[in-house]
Amino acid sequence: MKTRFLLAAGLIGLVLFSSCGRSDAPAGTAPAATADDLAQGRAVFERVCAVCHQATGAGVPGVFPPLAGSEILAAADPARPIRIVLHGLQGPLTVRGGTYDSVMPAQGAQLNDAEIAAALSYARGAWGNRAGPVSAEAVRTVRATVKRDTFWTWDDLVRATPAP
Numbered sequence: 654m655k656t657r658f659l660l661a662a663g664l665i666g667l668v669l670f671s672s673c674g675r676s677d678a679p680a681g682t683a684p685a686a687t688a689d690d691l692a693q694g695r696a697v698f699e700r701v702c703a704v705c706h707q708a709t710g711a712g713v714p715g716v717f718p719p720l721a722g723s724e725i726l727a728a729a730d731p732a733r734p735i736r737i738v739l740h741g742l743q744g745p746l747t748v749r750g751g752t753y754d755s756v757m758p759a760q761g762a763q764l765n766d767a768e769i770a771a772a773l774s775y776a777r778g779a780w781g782n783r784a785g786p787v788s789a790e791a792v793r794t795v796r797a798t799v800k801r802d803t804f805w806t807w808d809d810l811v812r813a814t815p816a817p
């Protein structure tokens with residue numbers, strides 16, 4: 654009886670302890686991605702994003718910017734990557750010291766919130782990237798509150814979002 658009580662108290666403590674850590678996660682990031690989330694994210698990434706950014710995340714120099722090692726994708730606050738995927742991005746851009754001046758079409762019409770969150774979460778943790786996963790809730794909020802009918806430019810995006 655006593656052992657059971659201790660076990661239960663221990664489990665409750667563990668749950669409380671692990672949920673405490675979660676409040677430190679930057680806004681818009683999810684607490685943790687399960688193996689299922691990552692598998693779903695990888696599937697979306699390889700179906701949709703890899704055509705341009707490549708399955709290795711390396712991109713194509715001068716044409717498609719890299720996601721591996723990208724300071725934009727792997728910023729602690731995912732506000733900018735979420736907007737880029739939902740609404741698209743065009744014009745001059747510097748990623749990892751390389752310059753680009755191209756167009757990424759908006760993906761918001763063909764991908765739902767969970768798919769965008771999963772693809773971003775996968776990419777933010779793949780190829781040496783070490784940024785936290787993105788929640789579907791964060792994508793839903795941006796979709797509901799930010800209306801855009803043209804692709805972002807980098808300058809617009811910087812003005813519209815806090816420094817990550």
Ligand code: HEC
Nearest residue numbers: 702705718719723725726742743744746753754755756757
């Ligand atoms: C049709 C090609 C294409 C597809 C599909 C595409 N992108 Fe992009 N992406 C681009 C281009 C081109 C840019 C740079 C646009 C510019 O020059 O302003 C870009 C920029 C980005 C950036 C910011 C720059 C960087 O390297 O970090 C992120 C993040 C990003 N894309 C993520 C994604 C994700 C995630 C997907 C899939 C959901 C995706 N893209 C699908 C072409 C594409």
